[in-house]
Amino acid sequence: MPKVSSKGEQMPASPIRKLTPFADKAKKQGIKVYHLNIGQPDIETPKAMLDAIKNADIDVWEYTASEGTESYREKLAAYYNKLNYNITPEDIIVTLGGSEAILIALRSCFDIDDEVLIPEPFYANYNAFACQTDVVVSPISSSIETGFALPSVKEFEKYINGRTKAIMICNPNNPTGYLYSQEEMEDLKELALKHDLFIIADEAYREFCYDGRKFISPMHLSGLEQNVIIVDTVSKRYSACGARLGCLITKNKEVRATGLKFAQARLSAGMLEQIAGEAALDTPDEYFEEINKEYTARRDILVEALNKMEGVFCPVPGGAFYVVASLPVDNAENFCRWILEEFSYEGQTVMIAPATGFYVGDDKGLNQVRLAYVINQDDIKKAMICLEKALEAYPGRGASLK
Amino acid sequence: MPKVSSKGEQMPASPIRKLTPFADKAKKQGIKVYHLNIGQPDIETPKAMLDAIKNADIDVWEYTASEGTESYREKLAAYYNKLNYNITPEDIIVTLGGSEAILIALRSCFDIDDEVLIPEPFYANYNAFACQTDVVVSPISSSIETGFALPSVKEFEKYINGRTKAIMICNPNNPTGYLYSQEEMEDLKELALKHDLFIIADEAYREFCYDGRKFISPMHLSGLEQNVIIVDTVSKRYSACGARLGCLITKNKEVRATGLKFAQARLSAGMLEQIAGEAALDTPDEYFEEINKEYTARRDILVEALNKMEGVFCPVPGGAFYVVASLPVDNAENFCRWILEEFSYEGQTVMIAPATGFYVGDDKGLNQVRLAYVINQDDIKKAMICLEKALEAYPGRGASLK
Numbered sequence: 001m002p003k004v005s006s007k008g009e010q011m012p013a014s015p016i017r018k019l020t021p022f023a024d025k026a027k028k029q030g031i032k033v034y035h036l037n038i039g040q041p042d043i044e045t046p047k048a049m050l051d052a053i054k055n056a057d058i059d060v061w062e063y064t065a066s067e068g069t070e071s072y073r074e075k076l077a078a079y080y081n082k083l084n085y086n087i088t089p090e091d092i093i094v095t096l097g098g099s100e101a102i103l104i105a106l107r108s109c110f111d112i113d114d115e116v117l118i119p120e121p122f123y124a125n126y127n128a129f130a131c132q133t134d135v136v137v138s139p140i141s142s143s144i145e146t147g148f149a150l151p152s153v154k155e156f157e158k159y160i161n162g163r164t165k166a167i168m169i170c171n172p173n174n175p176t177g178y179l180y181s182q183e184e185m186e187d188l189k190e191l192a193l194k195h196d197l198f199i200i201a202d203e204a205y206r207e208f209c210y211d212g213r214k215f216i217s218p219m220h221l222s223g224l225e226q227n228v229i230i231v232d233t234v235s236k237r238y239s240a241c242g243a244r245l246g247c248l249i250t251k252n253k254e255v256r257a258t259g260l261k262f263a264q265a266r267l268s269a270g271m272l273e274q275i276a277g278e279a280a281l282d283t284p285d286e287y288f289e290e291i292n293k294e295y296t297a298r299r300d301i302l303v304e305a306l307n308k309m310e311g312v313f314c315p316v317p318g319g320a321f322y323v324v325a326s327l328p329v330d331n332a333e334n335f336c337r338w339i340l341e342e343f344s345y346e347g348q349t350v351m352i353a354p355a356t357g358f359y360v361g362d363d364k365g366l367n368q369v370r371l372a373y374v375i376n377q378d379d380i381k382k383a384m385i386c387l388e389k390a391l392e393a394y395p396g397r398g399a400s401l402k
Numbered sequence: 403m404p405k406v407s408s409k410g411e412q413m414p415a416s417p418i419r420k421l422t423p424f425a426d427k428a429k430k431q432g433i434k435v436y437h438l439n440i441g442q443p444d445i446e447t448p449k450a451m452l453d454a455i456k457n458a459d460i461d462v463w464e465y466t467a468s469e470g471t472e473s474y475r476e477k478l479a480a481y482y483n484k485l486n487y488n489i490t491p492e493d494i495i496v497t498l499g500g501s502e503a504i505l506i507a508l509r510s511c512f513d514i515d516d517e518v519l520i521p522e523p524f525y526a527n528y529n530a531f532a533c534q535t536d537v538v539v540s541p542i543s544s545s546i547e548t549g550f551a552l553p554s555v556k557e558f559e560k561y562i563n564g565r566t567k568a569i570m571i572c573n574p575n576n577p578t579g580y581l582y583s584q585e586e587m588e589d590l591k592e593l594a595l596k597h598d599l600f601i602i603a604d605e606a607y608r609e610f611c612y613d614g615r616k617f618i619s620p621m622h623l624s625g626l627e628q629n630v631i632i633v634d635t636v637s638k639r640y641s642a643c644g645a646r647l648g649c650l651i652t653k654n655k656e657v658r659a660t661g662l663k664f665a666q667a668r669l670s671a672g673m674l675e676q677i678a679g680e681a682a683l684d685t686p687d688e689y690f691e692e693i694n695k696e697y698t699a700r701r702d703i704l705v706e707a708l709n710k711m712e713g714v715f716c717p718v719p720g721g722a723f724y725v726v727a728s729l730p731v732d733n734a735e736n737f738c739r740w741i742l743e744e745f746s747y748e749g750q751t752v753m754i755a756p757a758t759g760f761y762v763g764d765d766k767g768l769n770q771v772r773l774a775y776v777i778n779q780d781d782i783k784k785a786m787i788c789l790e791k792a793l794e795a796y797p798g799r800g801a802s803l804k
Contacts (some may be wrong), residue, residue, distance in 0.1 A: 001654070008661075011667070014667070040465055045460070050460055054456045061642040061643065062449055099669060108410045111407045129667060166404070207422070239464075239466055241670065243674075258410035262413065267527075267642065268499075271644030271661060272674060386530070
């Protein structure tokens with residue numbers, strides 16, 4: 001019997017899905033499980049997206065151009081230019097989700113064993129994308145004490161070597177919710193120009209910035225045009241995770257031409273999704289204002305409840321819909337499993353993600369968890385009561401780090 | 403300015419799209435261009451697919467399970483079992499098009515520099531998929547004289563070495579239209595079992611077999627269960643190329659588990675496409691009978707016209723909707739460009755694909771072209787008149803090989 005590849009063996013399994021069987025078992029026992037574990041928002045997808053598909057008059061569900069339809073790229077460019085990205089439709093490659101945009105960016109820029117510097121904790125699947133493109137992730141620690149701010153330029157330079165090709169950020173951040181400031185972005189620019197690096201910015205959560213804070217993209221930094229690659233998706237922006245529609249944006253013509261070769265190999269992104277994506281771009285600003293109000297309220301409830309629990313610490317993040325908190329437990333993975341397997345309070349429990357999967361190696365973030373505030377405010381409150389009771393009852397309760 | 407990767411530089415650009423600018427120019431000059439160059443059928447997509455989406459009641463366009471929805475995989479398994487594949491829904495991973503299924507198969511089975519044996523000419527993008535997964539394509543020549551039949555077991559064995567991990571076929575074949583016989587499939591089985599190889603079978607054109615010939619899948623060969631990986635797509639079956647919905651099927655649990663890790667990294671295939679794909683599986687057999695009648699008629703018109711032209715040879719293929727023909731020209735790429743750039747007959751011309759892109763290296767198939775019979779019978783006739791006139795007028799006319 002022929003064997004699978006060693007790369008296949010090395011591929012990390014999804015850390016977030018590891019606990020799913022335990023949640024399923026709890027549900028089978030009649031326990032209500034509050035899902036704070038994944039970034040699947042409960043927000044309704046704008047009707048206009050689905051209506052655009054319903055109203056489309058299609059005889060043949062055809063391939064589109066590999067780089068995406070002209071009309072979608074034109075409207076996308078207008079959206080980004082309203083945000084002062086100063087791009088043209090030719091700077092965009094439409095992709096099958098943000099995931100494919102990241103894969104194309106890595107393949108276009110990295111040779112085998114080239115390194116990408118990523119502040120950790122980071123989105124767990126970056127590890128999987130790096131594994132399948134033979135890129136080495138060089139993690140640089142950000143700390144819960146500073147709310148996961150960007151490490152200093154000096155700290156970054158300790159990790160930069162001849163194989164370093166890029167710095168990759170997710171802004172606002174998944175899993176920490178941290179929103180990078182103008183100063184931090186200027187630091188990245190300094191590093192990129194000095195060391196000739198790409199800046200790959202995952203901006204899936206761009207529209208979710210709170211407390212009046214300003215979102216800064218590397219596309220806003222003059223002089224950095226040739227270094228920047230933006231990866232984006234409609235998944236979170238329009239609560240359309242199942243659409244698998246993203247894009248890669250770069251003003252670097254060589255990167256764009258190279259990325260297009262990878263896009264051509266798989267022929268096309270989804271035709272209907274591009275029709276829906278085009279309609280989505282007419283979503284009025286009020287839609288985001290409403291949602292941001294809702295997310296802010298949820299964040300405030302969540303963070304306040306967490307910080308009221310004995311031994312728990314949770315910074316207040318500026319964006320996205322995640323927080324990372326430290327818990328007074330021996331091992332967060334054991335705890336997250338225990339609350340599904342052995343615990344319930346008034347017939348309810350909560351599913352949260354241990355943070356180890358967002359770090360490289362098994363020894364970091366051991367007492368940290370990620371919580372996604374993608375359920376309604378009442379349910380968040382109930383989930384937090386469960387969590388508090390669970391922490392009180394957990395046999396592996398340990399000293400908090402904070 | 404940071405540089406793109408050397409892998410990005412090596413990535414082959416799409417050979418089929420190379421001539422597009424010349425076709426566009428011809429159209430701008432008012433010339434009608436008959437497109438026989440790409441595998442985009444003109445057949446209408448079954449209404450039921452699009453209706454299923456239109457009738458779906460969706461509030462949140464969510465992720466599905468990474469392996470695909472249970473209901474779609476159940477119905478898919480029933481479709482394959484009607485064809486005697488003897489599989490379960492758990493043997494299926496739903497993918498973002500056939501392209502992703504191929505990528506996942508290569509990544510799951512091959513380490514860097516492992517070799518895949520592929521009878522050539524083969525679908526040009528296999529080169530691109532191999533390049534991005536660091537797999538070495540070892541081409542084994544099939545010949546136009548035998549209608550592109552499978553090379554002998556003995557011939558295959560000349561190419562098998564310690565790094566050979568799999569044989570990959572496309573059946574019925576793109577670009578040749580060749581349909582492998584029971585005997586040829588048994589040969590592949592012998593090779594796979596003797597040398598411990600995977601058989602990766604791209605069956606995108608399964609439903610298009612003509613003249614009452616029987617389609618044989620490696621899934622039909624008993625004793626080969628652990629070696630077989632099927633890659634499939636709805637693109638051609640239901641004329642839904644723009645849906646980007648495919649799947650990978652294997653009864654090898656290790657391959658399935660490994661493939662799932664790659665699927666989990668990109669989270670989900672398209673939600674709406676899976677709804678449409680489910681509806682498509684209710685397509686009655688008469689739909690395919692009708693289409694096969696139409697394709698057979700087109701093939702006959704095309705092949706007869708080609709073989710009537712002086713110095714042209716075209717075998718009669720048993721499936722898919724392509725033929726490869728040899729032309730009496732010095733260089734088919736120059737000729738294909740010339741008919742777009744410099745030739746027209748009664749305000750019309752024809753776009754066909756030079757076959758070199760379907761071979762490894764630049765020196766094979768130099769006088770061959772691929773023609774896709776994806777336009778109506780009248781247009782095929784007109785296109786063939788153009789081609790005949792063009793061959794008569796072409797200054798680089800050379801001796802035919804046959």
